[in-house]
């Protein structure tokens with residue numbers, strides 16, 4: 001498992017690498033950057049994924065069925081299953097049925113963690129619509145998350161997909177640990193950059209690297225290649241979460257509440273960096289606002305302006321871009337293919353996306 005802090009340092013070392021992409025990654029074909037185009041090589045595999053995913057969501061229990069129908073109706077980006085399928089194709093040619101089940105398993109686990117995350121974060125909006133906890137209350141959301149998790153585990157167990165199950169269970173463990181460390185840090189407001197990277201590595205990059213790794217595992221025994229894909233997912237995952245954290249400071253609608261991280265005293269990279277750059281008095285003033293249990297629009301604006309003024313947004317953006325460039329150069333170990341070009345496109349999409 002690559003270490004998040006070293007990925008972060010590499011990122012810093014090559015802060016301008018994004019403009020020199022062509023050197024580290026041979027552009028043998030155009031790199032797609034919209035999800036519609038990125039998906040093209042795995043369109044048929046996605047049909048197989050969808051049927052496993054829908055079947056696992058099904059329940060004879062009336063209330064549960066109503067809630068899972070609502071989840072299926074939502075527009076998730078399906079980035080994780082796409083990553084599993086593309087990784088398999090880029091590593092070995094054709095995705096197998098095991099690959100399709102791995103794709104369904106990751107999306108089930110991802111959905112379960114989002115449903116739980118909205119309870120933990122007290123978030124009323126998800127994917128542009130009401131969250132499960134907002135519509136059906138916390139109790140239902142907690143139980144739905146458990147249902148989805150167990151359905152994912154059963155899907156793998158029923159087909160003896162032990163190695164995929166092992167990789168993904170470990171990711172779920174790390175996600176819970178990451179979320180817990182984040183809660184611990186938001187109580188103390190004493191988070192540094194290294195801890196931030198540990199948190200996002202555990203809560204987000206763990207699952208994304210499990211996607212790229214399990215895609216590879218489902219088609220090849222080449223340990224070096226599997227390790228490469230793991231590292232690719234880890235690096236991509238860090239960039240992906242920094243983009244997510246930048247949403248919290250922007251004015252655009254990303255389909256989830258803005259300012260909620262600050263509201264929850266969650267200190268993310270832009271704020272951590274700005275606080276490090278500011279003088280003692282300024283730092284104290286901002287931390288006092290962050291520490292308020294209730295913050296109004298003016299408070300949130302004050303913090304956001306401070307973060308921008310002290311270069312927090314700019315720094316986070318640069319780090320995100322260099323991580324994406326690092327991820328992309330890791331792909332040079334793979335033979336050229338349409339799937340590899342799509343994976344390169346995903347490194348771009350991860351940092352350019354608007355939702």
Ligand code: IPE
Nearest residue numbers: 076077078079127204244355
């Ligand atoms: C959201 O993930 C949670 C994070 C790790 C930032 P996505 O942005 O992939 O969520 P959906 O599935 O597309 O809604």
Ligand code: IPE
Nearest residue numbers: 113117121175203204244256
């Ligand atoms: C993402 O965490 C959820 C997990 C990785 C478990 P966040 O709380 O930062 O993500 P959003 O912004 O709600 O999607």
Ligand code: MG
Nearest residue numbers: 117120121179
């Ligand atoms: Mg959260």
Ligand code: MG
Nearest residue numbers: 117118121123
């Ligand atoms: Mg959240």
